[in-house]
Amino acid sequence: MGYGVSNLNGFALGPFQNWEKRIYPLILSLSKDASKPEMVRQAHHERVTVDFGRAQALHLDRFIRTTSDAAFRCLSPLPCVKLDRMEVIFDRGVYLLELDLWLDSLRKREFGLISHAHSDHTARHLSPVLTPNTRLLLGDYLKRSEPITLEYGEPLDRGDYTLTLFPAGHCLGSAQALITNKWSGERLLYTGDFKSRPSPINEPLLPVDCDTLVIESTYGRPEYVFPPEDQVLDTACRTLEMWLSKGERPVVQGWRLGKAQEIMHHLMSAGFELVVEESIFEVAEAYQEAGVAFPGDFHCLNGHWAEGQVLVCPPGFRKAKELNLALGKRYMELTGWASGKGGRRWGRRGDASLAYSDHADFNDLVDYVKRVGPSQVYTVNGFPDLAAHLRKLGYPAVHLDGKKGRRDDGGFQMKLV
Numbered sequence: 001m002g003y004g005v006s007n008l009n010g011f012a013l014g015p016f017q018n019w020e021k022r023i024y025p026l027i028l029s030l031s032k033d034a035s036k037p038e039m040v041r042q043a044h045h046e047r048v049t050v051d052f053g054r055a056q057a058l059h060l061d062r063f064i065r066t067t068s069d070a071a072f073r074c075l076s077p078l079p080c081v082k083l084d085r086m087e088v089i090f091d092r093g094v095y096l097l098e099l100d101l102w103l104d105s106l107r108k109r110e111f112g113l114i115s116h117a118h119s120d121h122t123a124r125h126l127s128p129v130l131t132p133n134t135r136l137l138l139g140d141y142l143k144r145s146e147p148i149t150l151e152y153g154e155p156l157d158r159g160d161y162t163l164t165l166f167p168a169g170h171c172l173g174s175a176q177a178l179i180t181n182k183w184s185g186e187r188l189l190y191t192g193d194f195k196s197r198p199s200p201i202n203e204p205l206l207p208v209d210c211d212t213l214v215i216e217s218t219y220g221r222p223e224y225v226f227p228p229e230d231q232v233l234d235t236a237c238r239t240l241e242m243w244l245s246k247g248e249r250p251v252v253q254g255w256r257l258g259k260a261q262e263i264m265h266h267l268m269s270a271g272f273e274l275v276v277e278e279s280i281f282e283v284a285e286a287y288q289e290a291g292v293a294f295p296g297d298f299h300c301l302n303g304h305w306a307e308g309q310v311l312v313c314p315p316g317f318r319k320a321k322e323l324n325l326a327l328g329k330r331y332m333e334l335t336g337w338a339s340g341k342g343g344r345r346w347g348r349r350g351d352a353s354l355a356y357s358d359h360a361d362f363n364d365l366v367d368y369v370k371r372v373g374p375s376q377v378y379t380v381n382g383f384p385d386l387a388a389h390l391r392k393l394g395y396p397a398v399h400l401d402g403k404k405g406r407r408d409d410g411g412f413q414m415k416l417v
């Protein structure tokens, strides 16, 4: 595993024909170091960038300075550039300093990524870049903006870098962003919120290899490990059946965008008759517009909640007047916080609290880091414990946090602006 610039040097090689055939074998033949240089990452029109070990760099440098081989004269003097990793800053959003690129900024920017349609990742940027389904789910929110919609896998050329979106599996349209620096070849992957367990209604997560990983850590603490989803859903269905058989009125709580529609799909597949709160109904209609098929009918609440129907609503709806009049209510909350030791204010307020989430749990987060193979990791939007755990596994990992001065993790803070 590489450790950032401490053991990697980069050379930017000027215009040179057949560089793959000449330069790369040269590096291999000159090096006494048994390790192979990292493959060339980026072929730009005029420059080619190669990352390789320090010993190889020194050999190549000496060779270029002393060779009489005419084929290499065009490289002399060799422009030697030390390639630092992209600096990552967190300030109510992730900022890549040298590319002047904002990812999920909560402040309005000229240009920036919106990874998905949840409000804790959005702002009314002048030119936000997002997937077509995220744009659909945001509706009028961006009516004064000029959004740039990108299909998954379609690169956007931004001069010094390209930006490509890949499915994140968190909700419909959710995207990870791969940013490739054209000059250094560095590949930075920003996950946004993601879920690796398959969902019946989202585009499935696609792991993307990278050099630098910026990963969410919502459930980045070892206590947050969720049971298998089919087991949780089975328990949920049996509990709801029991409540219904006793003439009680089941209320299932889940966030209005993404989680609620997943729950709806699962409950319909199990044969429950559903009535859903209005905002959830509207989002479900947008999902249908995007081509998602639900296995049955569902009704908008509109004040009418028939006996035998399960109500799906957001957590905040609990105090709504529509619910006040209904007797015999039983609440079920499906939330990742139910898997922890308690104490989180969102968890365990239902008659049944089951661990089900639209995020990765702790083990899923660690597995994802191993899967995409970064040599530098930044964790954001959650617990710092994940970074501490990754450091124990040998990954250089830093937790970026907007909460100034918090040092309760044994980790450390990056520069905050």
Ligand SMILES: [Zn+2]
Pocket (backbone or CB within 6 Å): 116, 118, 121, 170, 193
């Ligand atoms: Zn989210």
